[in-house]
Amino acid sequence: MRLIPELNSGAHVLICGASRGIGLALCAALLARDDVTQLWAVSREATTSAGLAKLAEQYGDRLKRVDCDARDEPSLEALVSETLAGCDHLHLVISALGILHQDGAKAEKGLAQLTMAGLQASFATNTFAPILLLKHLLPLLRRQPSTFAALSARVGSIGDNRLGGWYSYRASKAALNQLLHTASIELKRLNPASTVLAIHPGTTDTDLSRPFQTNVPEGQLFEAGFSADRILEVVGAHGPADSGTFWAWDDKPIVW
Template identity: 70%
Template sequence: MSLIPYLDEPAEVLIAGASRGIGLALCRTLLARDDVARVWAVSRRASEEAALAQLAAAYGERLQRLDCDARDEEQLATLGKTVAGHCPHLHLVLCSLGTLHQDGAVAEKSLAQLDLAGLHSSFASNAFAPILLLKHLMPLLRGQPSTFAALSARVGSIGDNRLGGWYSYRASKAALNQLLRSASIELARLNRQSTVLALHPGTTDTELSQPFQGNVPPGKLFEPEFTAQRLLALIAEHGPTDSGSFWAWDGQRIEW
C-alpha cells in the first residue's frame, strides 16, 4: 500500500513537532520505509535535538532538520520558502503540534480555573499553529497527490463531550477541526488529489499524557511507535473523497 492514495513515486514528507513523542516516532517509521524519499523534521530546536541527530547520522540527507517555532508566523513563512527552495512538492505533511499542560496551557477542571493566558496558549499551539503551517505549505501541496494530516483529539468532538472540563484543550481542538474542514474545501478546489484529515491518535505515552495516565484503561496507553503505525495506516486508507473528515486511531469515524 502506498504512503498516501494514488501516489506512485517516493514521497517527500514534512513532520511538524518532530523532536519528541509521536512526531519523533513518525520520523523513525517513515525513514525506515523504502517509499519515502526524504523527511523534513521540523521543531523549535530540531538542529539541537539528540534523537534527531542520531537519525541524521543513520539516514544522512534523507532527513532534513529545520528549526521553526510554529507559533511564530514569520518563522512559518521562512519555513515554507526554505522547503520550496529544495523541494517542488510535498506529498505528506503531518502536524503533531499540540499542548495540554505546557507553555502556559492548563487542563482546567472548572470555569474558575480559566484565564486568558491559558486559553491563548492552548489555541496558539493546538489550532493556530497547524492551520498557519498549512497556509504556508499550501503551494507545495498542489499539482500531485498530497495529504495534510493534523493530530486532533476525541475530546475536541462536541457531540462526544459528556464529561466537561479541559475547557481550553477541548475548545482549541474543536477549533482545529473546523479550520481543517474549511481548508479541505478550499484545497480541493485547487487540487482534486488533495486530502486533509483530522486524526485522533489515542492516548499515547508522551509528555502530554503523563500526568493523566493513571486514568487510562489497561491496554489503552500506546507506545509512540504503535501510534505512528496506526496514523500512517489511516492516512494510507483515506484519500480525497474523505478529505475534511475526523478519524480515530482504530479506524472509527468521530462525530464533530
C-alpha cells in the same frame, strides 16, 4: 500499503512537531520506508533533538532537521522560502503539534480555573500553528496527490463530550477540526487529488499525557511507535473522497 492513496513515486514528507513523542516516532517510521525519498523534521528544537540526531546518523541526507516555530509566521515564511526552496511538491504533511499543560496552557477542571493566558497558549499551539502551517505550505500541496493531516483529539468532539473539563484543550481541538474541514473544501478546488484529515492518535505515552495516565484503562495507553504506525495506516487508507473528515487511531470515524 501506499503511503498515501494514488502515490506512485517516492514521497517528499514534512513532519511538524518532530523532535519528540509522536512526531519523532513518525519520523522514525517514515524513514524506515523505502517509498519516502526526503523527510523534513520541523520543530522549535529540531537541530538540538537527541532523537532526531540519532535518526540523522542512521539515514543521512534523507532527513533534514529544521528549527521553526509554527506559531510564528516569519518563521513559517522562512521555512518555505529558504529551507524548502528546492522542493516543488510535498506529498504528505503531518502536524503533530499539541499541548495540554505546557507553555502556560492548563487542563482546567472547572470554569474557575480558566485564564486568558491559558486559553491563548492552548489555541496558539493546538489551533493556530497547524492551520498557519497549512497556509504557508499551500503552494507545495497544489498538484499531484497530497495529504495534510493534523493530530486532533477525541475530546475535541462536541458530540462526544460527556465529561466536561479541559476547556482550553477541548475548544482548541474543536476549532482545529473546523479549520481543517474548511480548508479541505478550498484545497479540493485547488487540487482535486488533495486530502485533509484530522486524526485522534489515542492516549499515547508522551509528556502531554503523563500527568493523567493513572486514569487510562488497561491496554489503552499506547507507545509512541504504535501510535505513529496507526496514524500512517489511517493516512494511507483515506484519499480525496474522505477529505475533511475526523478519524481515530483504529480507523473509526469520530463525530464532530
